[in-house]
Amino acid sequence: MDTGNTMGRRRGLGAGLGSLVLAACMSAGKAAEAPTTRNGFALTNPQVPIAEIRAGGLPRDSIPAIDQPVFVAPASARFLRDDDLVVSFSEGGETRAYSLRILVWHEIVNDTVGGRPVAVTYCPLCGTAMVFDRRAGERTLTFGVSGLLYQSDVLMYDRQTESLWSQLAMKAVTGPMAKTELKWLASEHLRFGAWRARYPKGQVLSVRTGHRRDYGMWPYEGYEASDRTMFPVPRHRADLPNKARVVGLVFGEDALAFPLNRLPPGQPVQAFVGNLRVELTFDAASESVRIRDLGTDAAVPSVKAYWFAWQAFYPKTRVWQP
Secondary structure, X not given: OOHHHHHHHHHHHHHHHXXXXXXXXXXXXXXXXXXXXXXXXXXXXXXXXXXXXXXXXXXXXXXXOEOXXXXXXXXXXXXXXXXXXXXXXXXXXXXXXXXXXXXXXXXXXXXXXXXXXXXXXXXXXXXXXXXXXXXXXXEEOOEEEEEEEEOOEEEEEEOOOOOEEEOOOOEEEEOOOOOOEOEEEOOEEEEHHHHHHHOOOOEEXXXXXXXXXXXXXXXOHHXXXXXXXXXXXXXXXXXXXXXXXXXXXXXXXXXXXXXXXXXXXXXXXXXXXXOEEEEEEEEOOOOEEEEEEOOOOXXXXXXXXXXXXXXXXXXXXXXXXX
């Protein structure tokens, strides 16, 4: 028996195995460093815990954003009832209404109003309709629906960089644009009959969206009637029931929630948000809330939301008391 040769072969085999193990470890390390992907999005530079970015059950763009919106005169919007809710945005002498009956199927409308590029967004799970300027830095972005959620709220993505943007956080939470904030714009949320009387020369988003959807059906009736959420959401505050409706404002580091059922209809109320003094007027018949800066008389951005969503994003929010 050639002991020397056998030992040499063993040493060679051991060295080979060692090299394979080292290579495997290096490969595993590189895999660990590789960015996590969800729905085809690389979750680089995350600003929120990746584990809390959840798949909503649909691929990206299965809920298709509207990129070429078509509008009609109020008299031609016969697909809407007077009690249907719309989001209204005004800019540069133009006023446009976006029906929730359409937004619930698309969640984003990329539009330009009065020369300003805007994204009209709606998350049915949080009950939140918000309008943003589509310009971020030197880019004008177009947004799509990622199919992902954070705190049960829609995560939009921009088609230019594929960064993910949180609607209620109002900023990018992953990707090259992470930490970039969106400019939140004042809009109104009210019933169509009241909107038509207020803006008779306005324009209404048409059902000619380029997609086949049943805009006469509301798919979230059971969800709205239940106090449960569809996805897990941290409960920091138990001030109100999960699905209590609030009007939320943010100024600087301060957030304030007005429970809708505590607002005196038709009677202006005043409050401070940060150092901003505002006046809020609630009209129960139209379900509209108008908020103005008492210093400048300018409209102040606000959003109607379910309490569970508002407290998840703004756990230190104050709750207005009469």
